[in-house]
Amino acid sequence: MSVVYIISAPSGSGKSTLVNEIEKLVPGLDFSISYTTRAPRGSERNGKEYFFISRPEFDEMMKRDEFLEHAEVFDNCYGTARKFLREAEQHSHDLLLDIDVQGAEQIKKKIPEAVSVFILPPDRKTLEQRLRKRGQDSEKVIQRRLDTARREIENYVKYDYILVNDRLEDSVELLQAIVLAERLRRSGKALSGDQSKNLAMAERCRLDNVRERVQPILESFREGDSGRAMGL
Ligand code: ADP
Numbered sequence: 001m002s003v004v005y006i007i008s009a010p011s012g013s014g015k016s017t018l019v020n021e022i023e024k025l026v027p028g029l030d031f032s033i034s035y036t037t038r039a040p041r042g043s044e045r046n047g048k049e050y051f052f053i054s055r056p057e058f059d060e061m062m063k064r065d066e067f068l069e070h071a072e073v074f075d076n077c078y079g080t081a082r083k084f085l086r087e088a089e090q091h092s093h094d095l096l097l098d099i100d101v102q103g104a105e106q107i108k109k110k111i112p113e114a115v116s117v118f119i120l121p122p123d124r125k126t127l128e129q130r131l132r133k134r135g136q137d138s139e140k141v142i143q144r145r146l147d148t149a150r151r152e153i154e155n156y157v158k159y160d161y162i163l164v165n166d167r168l169e170d171s172v173e174l175l176q177a178i179v180l181a182e183r184l185r186r187s188g189k190a191l192s193g194d195q196s197k198n199l200a201m202a203e204r205c206r207l208d209n210v211r212e213r214v215q216p217i218l219e220s221f222r223e224g225d226s227g228r229a230m231g232l
């Protein structure tokens with residue numbers, strides 16, 4: 001049985017960066033390429049980051065029940081094709097899905113044993129800096145992403161693991177530990193020393209063990225919002 005990993009994060013938190021790193025480090029892990037009706041950005045290529053399709057094409061796929069889950073995000077449609085899970089299962093690989101909170105909820109209903117990871121930025125200011133550094137969005141879009149981030153972040157309690165993406169090297173190590181720990185848990189094999197270390201690292205990211213760490217992050221978003229409302 002393939003393990004399905006769901007990764008969600010507010011835009012700009014570093015999810016693509018982390019997923020790219022994990023792709024290089026973890027063998028036997030496939031990446032689902034979503035279908036979307038949004039236009040490609042910057043250097044994005046069809047079939048690499050996404051399959052870029054029209055709204056009528058998306059509707060056709062929906063009618064044919066080709067999506068494992070689908071959702072509307074930022075006025076565009078996004079969907080995970082069932083075929084990626086079938087292919088991963090055929091190759092005895094695990095599958096990683098980079099999807100939003102709505103998609104994560106749908107997958108958890110269909111596949112309760114799926115593992116969900118929510119990636120958080122260290123605080124609102126850092127998220128704003130990262131969105132600017134990425135250089136993909138206009139000022140208006142950046143403000144909209146920050147507003148959306150505050151609402152998305154409140155959903156962290158629905159996830160199994162929370163990863164605060166502060167130092168990139170640490171985050172890569174933690175995400176890798178989560179993937180390996182879940183594989184190990186399901187294999188039922190005895191643990192080596194290194195594997196016990198992995199399990200302990202992953203455990204640090206469990207929802208119940210990060211609640212205190214997350215509170216100041218949530219606060220930074222709430223303060224940022226009230227500051228803007230007061231014209232500060
Ligand atoms: P997302 O996929 O979540 O929208 P990206 O992976 O595109 O975010 O990252 C947004 C920006 O932040 C990029 O310029 C990326 O290089 C940078 N970034 C990602 N993770 C870190 C980190 N841990 N520290 C500093 N910069 C980071």
Ligand code: 5GP
Binds near residue numbers: 038073074078080
């Ligand atoms: P972006 O357009 O910035 O690449 O992605 C916007 C949001 O859509 C992100 O939160 C991303 O995780 C989410 N997303 C990408 N693909 C899918 C998908 O197939 N299904 C769902 N539900 N969300 C997706």
